[in-house]
Amino acid sequence: xxxxxxxxxxxxxxxxxxxxxxxxxxxxxxxxxxxxxxxxxxxxxxxxxxxxxxxxxxxxxxxxxxxxxxxxxxxxxxxxxxxxxxxxxxxxxxxxxxxxxxxxxxxxxxxxxxxxxxxxxxxxxxxxxxxxxxxxxxxxxxxxxxxxxxxxxxxxxxxxxxxxxxxxxxxxxxxxxxxxxxxxxxxxxxx
Numbered sequence: 300x301x302x303x304x305x306x307x308x309x310x311x312x313x314x315x316x317x318x319x320x321x322x323x324x325x326x327x328x329x330x331x332x333x334x335x336x337x338x339x340x341x342x343x344x345x346x347x348x349x350x351x352x353x354x355x356x357x358x359x360x361x362x363x364x365x366x367x368x369x370x371x372x373x374x375x376x377x378x379x380x381x382x383x384x385x386x387x388x389x390x391x392x393x394x395x396x397x398x399x400x401x402x403x404x405x406x407x408x409x410x411x412x413x414x415x416x417x418x419x420x421x422x423x424x425x426x427x428x429x430x431x432x433x434x435x436x437x438x439x440x441x442x443x444x445x446x447x448x449x450x451x452x453x454x455x456x457x458x459x460x461x462x463x464x465x466x467x468x469x470x471x472x473x474x475x476x477x478x479x480x481x482x483x484x485x486x487x488x489x490x
Contacts, residue, residue, distance in 0.1 A: 301342040314348040373407030382416035
C-alpha cells in the first residue's frame, strides 16, 4: 500500500492521526523492507512520516536501519522526492548515527553534487556537521574542519589565494581551485 500512488497517503494519514499501536505496527512493517521502500518515490513519503510521527525509539531504529545500507542515504538525497526524508533522517539521527550519516554524505559527495537536492543536503550537512575527528578523518591533523573551507569547496571557488582546511597545524593546503577540483581534493582527504 505504501508504494501505491494514492495508497501511500492512507499510510501517511495513519502516522499523523493513528494510535501509538498502529504507528508501531506500521514501523515494524516498514523495517521489513526499508531499503526498497526508501527508494520508492511513493513510499519514501511514508518513511518520512514515520521519521516524524513514530515513537522516538522507532525513529532511531529506522535511522539505524537506513544507515546500515551504505548507499541509501546518498541515493535518497540525490532524488527530488527523497530529499525531505534524507533531511529528516539528519534531524533525527544522534551520536554515532549522526556521525555515520555525515560520513556517508561525505563519501558520496561527488554524486550528490550532480543534483540540486544533493547539493542542498550537502549545504545542510556542512552547517551541522561533526568535527573531522568525530568522522575519523584527518589523522594527526584532525580537529574542526573550518566552515569556510568546506563551503568554498561545495559552493564555489574561494576568493582567497589559498587556505589551510585544518588550521595552522600542518594540515592539507588547498589553493584557490575550481569547485570540481576542490571536491576531488576534499574526497581524497576524507578517504
